Amino acid sequence: MDAKLESPGARNKRAPGTSTPVMEQYVRMKATYRDSILFFRMGDFYEMFYEDAKLASKVLGLTLTSRGRIRGEAVPLAGIPWHAADGYIAKLLKCGYKVAVCEQLEKPSPGKKLVKRDVVEVITPGTVLSDNLLDEKESVFLASIFPSDERYGIAIADVATGDFMAGETDVSKINDELSRFSIREVLLPEEFSSSPEIPRITGKSSRTFIDGKSFDYERAKRLLKEQLSQGDLHAFGCDDLRDGIRAAGALIHYLRELKRSDLSHFDSLKRLTESSSMFLDETTLRNLEILKSPYQGGRSLAGVLDRTLTPMGSRTLRAFLVRPLLETREIVERHDAVEELVTDSLLRGRLRDFMKSLKDTERFVGKLAFDRINPNELFLMGETLKVIPEIRLLLENRSSALLRDIELKLGDHSEYAALLSAALVPNPPMTLSEGGIIREGFNKELDELRMSSKNAKHAIAELERKEREITGVPNLRIGYNRVFGYYFEVTKSNLKKVPEYFERKQTLTGLERFTTEELRKFESQVLGAEEKANSLEIEGFERLKEEGKAKIHSLKLSANALAQLDALASLAEVAAENSYARPSVDASNRIEIEEGRHPVVEKTLPRGEFVPNDTTLDSSSTQIAIVTGPNMAGKSTYLRQVGLIIVMAQAGSFVPAKKASIGVVDRIFTRVGSSDEITTGRSTFMVEMNEMASITRNATGKSLILLDEIGRGTSTFDGMSLAWAITEFLHGDEGFAPRTLFATHYQELTELPSLLPRVVNLNVVVKEWGDELVFIRKIEEGASDRSYGIQVAKLAGLPGRIVERAKEVLRELEREGAMRKKAMAPKDAALELQLFDEKESELIRELERLDTDEMTPIDALNALARLRKEYGKKE
Numbered sequence: 037m038d039a040k041l042e043s044p045g046a047r048n049k050r051a052p053g054t055s056t057p058v059m060e061q062y063v064r065m066k067a068t069y070r071d072s073i074l075f076f077r078m079g080d081f082y083e084m085f086y087e088d089a090k091l092a093s094k095v096l097g098l099t100l101t102s103r104g105r106i107r108g109e110a111v112p113l114a115g116i117p118w119h120a121a122d123g124y125i126a127k128l129l130k131c132g133y134k135v136a137v138c139e140q141l142e143k144p145s146p147g148k149k150l151v152k153r154d155v156v157e158v159i160t161p162g163t164v165l166s167d168n169l170l171d172e173k174e175s176v177f178l179a180s181i182f183p184s185d186e187r188y189g190i191a192i193a194d195v196a197t198g199d200f201m202a203g204e205t206d207v208s209k210i211n212d213e214l215s216r217f218s219i220r221e222v223l224l225p226e227e228f229s230s231s232p233e234i235p236r237i238t239g240k241s242s243r244t245f246i247d248g249k250s251f252d253y254e255r256a257k258r259l260l261k262e263q264l265s266q267g268d269l270h271a272f273g274c275d276d277l278r279d280g281i282r283a284a285g286a287l288i289h290y291l292r293e294l295k296r297s298d299l300s301h302f303d304s305l306k307r308l309t310e311s312s313s314m315f316l317d318e319t320t321l322r323n324l325e326i327l328k329s330p331y332q333g334g335r336s337l338a339g340v341l342d343r344t345l346t347p348m349g350s351r352t353l354r355a356f357l358v359r360p361l362l363e364t365r366e367i368v369e370r371h372d373a374v375e376e377l378v379t380d381s382l383l384r385g386r387l388r389d390f391m392k393s394l395k396d397t398e399r400f401v402g403k404l405a406f407d408r409i410n411p412n413e414l415f416l417m418g419e420t421l422k423v424i425p426e427i428r429l430l431l432e433n434r435s436s437a438l439l440r441d442i443e444l445k446l447g448d449h450s451e452y453a454a455l456l457s458a459a460l461v462p463n464p465p466m467t468l469s470e471g472g473i474i475r476e477g478f479n480k481e482l483d484e485l486r487m488s489s490k491n492a493k494h495a496i497a498e499l500e501r502k503e504r505e506i507t508g509v510p511n512l513r514i515g516y517n518r519v520f521g522y523y524f525e526v527t528k529s530n531l532k533k534v535p536e537y538f539e540r541k542q543t544l545t546g547l548e549r550f551t552t553e554e555l556r557k558f559e560s561q562v563l564g565a566e567e568k569a570n571s572l573e574i575e576g577f578e579r580l581k582e583e584g585k586a587k588i589h590s591l592k593l594s595a596n597a598l599a600q601l602d603a604l605a606s607l608a609e610v611a612a613e614n615s616y617a618r619p620s621v622d623a624s625n626r627i628e629i630e631e632g633r634h635p636v637v638e639k640t641l642p643r644g645e646f647v648p649n650d651t652t653l654d655s656s657s658t659q660i661a662i663v664t665g666p667n668m669a670g671k672s673t674y675l676r677q678v679g680l681i682i683v684m685a686q687a688g689s690f691v692p693a694k695k696a697s698i699g700v701v702d703r704i705f706t707r708v709g710s711s712d713e714i715t716t717g718r719s720t721f722m723v724e725m726n727e728m729a730s731i732t733r734n735a736t737g738k739s740l741i742l743l744d745e746i747g748r749g750t751s752t753f754d755g756m757s758l759a760w761a762i763t764e765f766l767h768g769d770e771g772f773a774p775r776t777l778f779a780t781h782y783q784e785l786t787e788l789p790s791l792l793p794r795v796v797n798l799n800v801v802v803k804e805w806g807d808e809l810v811f812i813r814k815i816e817e818g819a820s821d822r823s824y825g826i827q828v829a830k831l832a833g834l835p836g837r838i839v840e841r842a843k844e845v846l847r848e849l850e851r852e853g854a855m856r857k858k859a860m861a862p863k864d865a866a867l868e869l870q871l872f873d874e875k876e877s878e879l880i881r882e883l884e885r886l887d888t889d890e891m892t893p894i895d896a897l898n899a900l901a902r903l904r905k906e907y908g909k910k911e
Contacts, residue, residue, distance in 0.1 A: 057150040059085070059103075059111070065138055065155060071244075072136035072158055073128060079144075081115045082137075089114040095131055096124050122168035125159060129169065129220075132242035134160045143518055157408070158294050161242040162221025163195045165399075165408050170196065172347035172396060173354065179214060180223040180287035181237070182251050182279050183207075189279025191287045192217055192308065196402040197348075198301030198592060202274055202284040203308030210237050213308075215318045216359060223283075223290055225251050246290055253278060256285020263288050263302055272305040280308075300588045301405035313359035314686055315703040319727060323706040323742075324679050325636065326357055335636050337680055341689060343609045345391035348398035348595060349602025356603060360686035362700060367621045370604070370688025373438040375618055377608030378690070383430060384608050390427050391602050394420045398595040404584050411464040411473040411577060414584070418456030421449040424594060427601070438604075445597040447590045452583060459580055471566070474573050482572045489565035496522065496558045503552075509533050514555070522559040523549040607689045614638075616690035619681075624699035625655035625737065627682065627775055631694035634677040635684065638692065647813035648694070651678050655737060655773035658796045660766060662786055663779040664820035665800030670813045671779040672708065674800070675742045678777060679704050682740060701775075702738040705731045707746065721747075732765060739774040741766065745781065756782045761896040767792045786819035 058078075062085060066074050073092060075082035084092045085103065089112040093100040102110035116124050125135050137159065141152045157165075162178030164170055175194050182189035188210045191202040205213045214222075214237070222238045226245040234243065249255065260269060260281060269275040274284075284305065291299055321327060326337045338357055344350040361367045377384045395416040403409040404417075424446050431443035464473040476483055500514040509530045516522050520542055526534055527547045538550040551559075584591065610616070614635075631648035638646035647670075652658055663671050681691045685698045707727050724746065731741060746762060747755025759782055766776050773794065778785070788795045799820035801812040 061150060061153060065136075065153070069136040069155060069158065072134040074136045074138055074155075075116075075121065075125075076138045077118065077140045077153065078115070079140075080118055082118055082121055083113060083115040085111055085113055087112075091133075092124075092128075095133070096127060122166065126169050129159065129161045129164065132161060134158060134244075160221055160244065160294065162219070163291065163294060164220075165196055165403055165406060167396075167399070170399075173342075173350040175199075175218060175351050175355070177217045177219050178221050178223070178287065178291075179217070179219045179241070180283040180290070181210070182225065182282040182286070183228055183231070183233075184279050187279055189277065189281070189283035190214075190308065191280065191284035192219070193287055193291075193302070195291065196399045197595075198299070198303065198402055198405065199306075200284070200302050200304065201306045201308040202277055202280040204277055204280045211239065212315065212317055214239070214241070216313075216315065223286055225286075244290075246286065250286040250289045251282040252285075253282055256282050256289075259285045259288050260305070263299060264305060265303070269305070273307045274305055277307070295406050297406045299405060300585055301402055301592050303589050303592065311362060311702070314362055314683070314701060316358060316360070316683070320679075320704050320706045321358065323708040324676055324683065324704070326680075326683065327354065329636075335639060337636060337683070340635050340639055341607060341610050341684075343606040344602045345388060345606075346394045346599065346602050347396040348599035349391070349606065351398075352599040353603040353606055356687040356689075357683060360683055361688065362686070362702060364621055364623060364700060367686055367688060367700075369436070369438045371618055371621075371690075373436040373604050374608045374611060374688060374690060376434060376436045376439060377605055378612050381612065384605055384612075386430055387427065387601065387605050388609065390423050390430075391598075391605065393423060394598060394602075397421075397591075398599055401588065401591045401595050404581060404591075405588055407581065409581065410466045411460060411468065412466045414456060414577075414580060415460045415462070415464055417584075418453050418460065420598070421453035421594070422457065424449060424453075424598075427598075431601075439601075442597045442601050445593045447594050449587070449591070449594065452587060455583065456580060459576065468570075468574055468577060471570050471573055474576050479572060479576060482569055482576070485565045485569040485572065489562050489569065492558050492561040492565065496555070496562070499554060499558065500524075507533050507535060515549075520549065521551075521563065522555055523551055524555065525549050604688070611690035614692060617693050617695055619685040619691050619693070619696035619698050621685055621698045621700060625773070625775070626697065626699045627651060627653040627678070627701075627740070628695075628697040629678065629681055629691075629693050630696070632677055632681055632696065633692035634673050635680055635692045637673055637677075649674060649677070649813075649815040651777075651815075653740075653775040653777070655775060655794075657794060659773045659794035660763060660776040660778060660788075660792070661796050661798045662763075662788060662819070663777060663798045663800070663815070664781070664783070664786060666802060666811075666820070667781075669800040669802055669811050671800055672744050674815055675708070675744055675777050675779055679706065679740065679742050700738065701740045702736055703734070703740075705735060705739060705741045705774075706744075707731065708742065708744040728762060732762070735766070735772075735774045737772050737774060741774050741776040741778075743776065743778040743780075745779060747782075756784050757897050757900065759785060760788070763788055763795070764792065764896070767794060783819070 062074070062076050065076065066086075066088070073084060073088045076084065083089075083103075089100060092098055093112075093114045096114075096116075098114040098116065101113050103113040121137075128135055135158070136155045137157045138153050138155045141154055144151050159166070159169070160178075162176060164176055170176060176196065178193050178195055180191040186207060187204045188207060189202075189204055190210065190213060191200070193200045203213075219238075219241045221242045221244055223244050223246055224234065224238075225248040227248050228234055229245045257269070261267065264272070266272070269281065274280060288299065288302065291297070291302075316324075316326070322330070324337070325334070328336045329339070338354055341357070342350055342353055344353055361370070377387075395413075397417055397420045400409060400413050400417040403413060409417075425448070428443050428446050428448075431439050431446075434440055434443070459474060459478050461473060461475050465471075474482060476486075496514055500512070503524065504510065504512045507530075509526055511527060511530070513525050514522060515525050523541050524538060525547055526538075526549075531548060534548075534550065537552055539552065540548060541551050542549040629651040632651055633646050633648050653661065663674065665671055681693060681696060682698055682701050682704065684691045685696060686700065707724065728746065735741060743762075746759040747757075759778075759780060763776075763778060763785065766774060786797050789797055797817065797819040798815050799818055801814040801816055803810040803812060
């Protein structure tokens with residue numbers, strides 16, 4: 037979605053001028069941030085004016101009022117309390133808008149007509165930093181795209197952590213590439229703002245169109261070399277990505293302008309390649325329920341495996357699952373680390389005890405780089421750094437190469453941790469304005485100022501006691517506020533007792549406020565000391581941040597290492613608790629799983645009740661398995677189970693099985709379930725065919741395909757014919773032989789093993805007890821001979837009258853079918869034998885002459901219709 041805003045004075049001069057200093061200040065700010073909704077701080081409120089107010093009123097459900105009249109025209113106004121801003125900002129970001137936050141930079145005072153204000157932050161959907169606006173377990177990505185004729189340059193960044201990637205991809209695959217990440221905002225050259233292709237490419241992500249000059253190759257390359265402190269990009273393996281460099285340079289330029297930061301945590305660039313990880317598109321992530329369940333209260337794979345103890349560990353684990361590895365060496369290294377943590381339960385337990393005290397250092401480092409870290413977050417980061425030496429001791433001399441690498445990357449931050457501990461009070465306030473963030477004893481001058489202020493406050497308290505005695509006013513008290521400072525407060529009933537040296541300062545209902553020369557002296561002493569002390573605290577905090585910024589690179593490495601360690605320990609904890617096995621992963625085209633279990637479904641059942649099943653798929657022998665059996669028997673669970681085991685294995689996890697050997701899968705395709713897309717006008721059948729078109733176009737010999745029914749949205753013969761033709765296409769040859777599980781109710785497909793050498797039949801075992809059906813949940817070789825539809829309908833709770841009537845209709849149909857078959861036996865029986873027996877016949881020769889490798893599904897259907905018409909008439 038695109039959100040475009042303009043300054044109020046730029047919209048056909050609908051703002052007829054301003055006459056107050058505050059509104060003049062607002063218009064100047066808004067002119068600089070035309071494409072953002074300006075949150076303008078006015079005391080305890082953020083206020084929006086003109087078109088911003090109208091838009092905010094509509095989107096946020098705010099009451100639209102006005103702020104006086106300027107030249108006869110009311111100024112539209114909408115406001116929100118400052119402390120509730122995060123909720124409103126989150127809603128605007130979700131709708132694709134940007135928000136510019138304009139704060140008061142000084143305290144208001146009686147003699148000051150205009151408070152100094154400035155925009156301190158611009159928040160966009162892809163550049164959120166505030167914890168209150170982020171899901172701590174989800175990464176938020178910003179993407180930049182440079183559209184080219186045949187290849188698109190692409191860059192992706194997690195702004196909060198500094199993860200930064202660049203690559204190039206085919207025009208047809210750009211949407212798939214983006215779907216691998218949670219892209220919230222996409223940057224594009226403004227000249228493409230009217231391109232009809234952009235909505236298809238970016239999907240639901242917010243779109244921001246920027247000056248095309250930002251994508252200039254030389255400018256982008258120069259900016260990247262400066263950002264990464266490298267003379268060239270060869271060290272990052274990205275020097276040949278001409279369009280990728282354009283996209284990456286534009287992204288860096290956008291962030292620098294938006295955040296007014298040098299982006300010091302953007303210190304590395306990874307090459308983004310299509311072969312860098314297993315590809316799981318949005319459909320597969322949804323069908324396999326990897327990140328979330330479509331059912332309220334349901335569990336996902338991530339929900340089962342995520343036993344992490346830090347937000348950064350949770351995000352890392354989810355990244356493992358949505359982008360499983362392809363390189364066997366990297367997979368084995370993860371398995372080695374998990375195995376060591378599984379077998380050494382003492383090590384795992386002690387590491388997880390330390391993890392409980394760690395905070396989200398990964399995002400703290402990003403906030404430090406953007407100068408957005410608050411005192412409390414810096415203190416918590418220091419507490420995390422203090423734990424690192426003990427974690428490193430636990431990881432010393434480990435057998436796993438990955439654990440040794442993590443130990444090295446954790447680094448040594450003892451000096452900085454000690455500095456933060458010595459400088460900051462425990463759990464300091466989140467804002468500098470509150471003061472009290474620097475420990476006593478850290479700064480001598482600060483301690484003296486605090487003592488001076490403390491003594492003056494004692495003197496003020498003594499002055500209150502003394503004046504109460506002198507005046508005889510028992511309820512006389514000294515108060516303070518930021519606008520009027522210190523004052524004596526006297527109720528109206530005691531005004532006659534006020535001495536002449538009391539100077540009136542403010543009149544309120546029921547009381548009056550006064551000051552004296554002595555009170556002003558103490559006030560000056562207190563406020564002067566506090567102002568100087570606050571200034572020293574701010575200076576000290578800035579120095580602490582600068583010390584940290586100088587260590588950004590090593591701090592980022594440490595945070596990433598901690599996140600990875602937390603994720604690995606979580607996988608080990610789950611593996612140990614659930615008796616998962618270490619899988620063997622190699623480059624073969626074979627998948628062999630012994631007693632595999634569905635990792636999520638088994639958690640919903642009492643321990644030991646889930647029925648495990650074996651799986652064998654091999655591109656050279658058992659490439660395609662046709663799975664038959666009644667509904668509710670477990671076919672879909674079996675298919676998903678195989679897919680999830682492979683995702684887990686290549687993510688580096690142990691798997692729910694007695695034993696598993698996995699030949700690396702480059703992509704998992706799923707066609708599971710049935711649903712239409714009302715918003716796009718696509719029927720269930722059209723959605724199904726679109727998904728199958730994507731599978732047949734993009735699958736490779738290394739892919740895994742999971743099909744749960746094909747052709748249900750059309751007539752039986754059309755659906756069966758399509759399912760047959762698709763199976764023949766996927767069977768292909770040994771160069772293109774994607775491993776496939778195909779669950780179906782089309783009994784005709786069970787004839788395929790007699791025609792195609794790499795197709796086998798599997799069925800879900802059921803037992804009949806009289807009129808009852810018992811699901812065994814066991815997969816065995818062979819085809820199911822019945823669908824048991826009426827029995828399943830009875831189990832589902834269909835009224836008995838309907839079930840009994842269905843039985844009557846079924847018996848009648850079967851009787852009529854038998855009679856029809858008997859009457860037609862002389863020709864149809866022969867035809868059936870000719871189709872499926874190996875006798876030499878004219879029809880067989882016709883079939884052999886068909887070049888099925890070159891035929892499209894439509895060609896196959898036409899040929900089938902012709903043969904039925906021609907040979908069906910023969911006696």
